[in-house]
Amino acid sequence: MGVTYQDSNLRMSQVAVHNGTVYLAGQVPSDATADMRGQTQQVLARIDQLLAQAGTSKEQLISAQIWVTSMAEFDQMNQAWDAWVVPGRPPVRAAVEAKLAKPEWKVEIMVIAALPEA
Numbered sequence: 001m002g003v004t005y006q007d008s009n010l011r012m013s014q015v016a017v018h019n020g021t022v023y024l025a026g027q028v029p030s031d032a033t034a035d036m037r038g039q040t041q042q043v044l045a046r047i048d049q050l051l052a053q054a055g056t057s058k059e060q061l062i063s064a065q066i067w068v069t070s071m072a073e074f075d076q077m078n079q080a081w082d083a084w085v086v087p088g089r090p091p092v093r094a095a096v097e098a099k100l101a102k103p104e105w106k107v108e109i110m111v112i113a114a115l116p117e118a
Contacts, residue, residue, distance in 0.1 A: 006053060015054050022054045022113045026067070032104035036073035039106045040080035051113055058084070060114045061091035067098040067108045077107055 007014035016023045027046045029039035051057050068077055074095070085091075091111070100108055 007050070015050050017054055017115070020115045021062070022051065022056050022060075022115060024050050024111050024113075026065075026108040026110040028100070028102075028105050028108050032102065032106075036068070036070075036076035036106045037080045040077045040109075041084075043107055043109050044080060044084045047109065047111055051111075054113075054115075056113045056115050058113070059086050059089055060116060061086075061089065062112045062114055064091050064093045064112075065110045066093065066095040067100060068095065069097065069100055069106050071097050073106060 003016055003018045005013040005016050012025055014025050014027075024047060027043045027050070029042040030046070031042060032039065034042065048058060051060075066077065066081075068074055077095075098108075100106075
């Protein structure tokens, strides 16, 4: 079984699917004027869209990598995350402080999910 790609350009794809696993590129907010919680909510909504497009959902999350620009705002990110993640099905997760590609971005999240079993 090969790899299928979705939402691709010359540099990267937003989604890659291989052998029943869905890999998303790091997602960033569309409105960088929002606070950390608002930016996180935007990113999680985009993740929902991309997972649905690939045929899965956050209920099938395996792992998440989260980058935030300031640990001082980490609780705001976690508030949005905790409201979004499926109770009883949290993925494995790592979160670190990092400098992102655009200074106005406060958060970037990358996830891996399984396709539901048929």
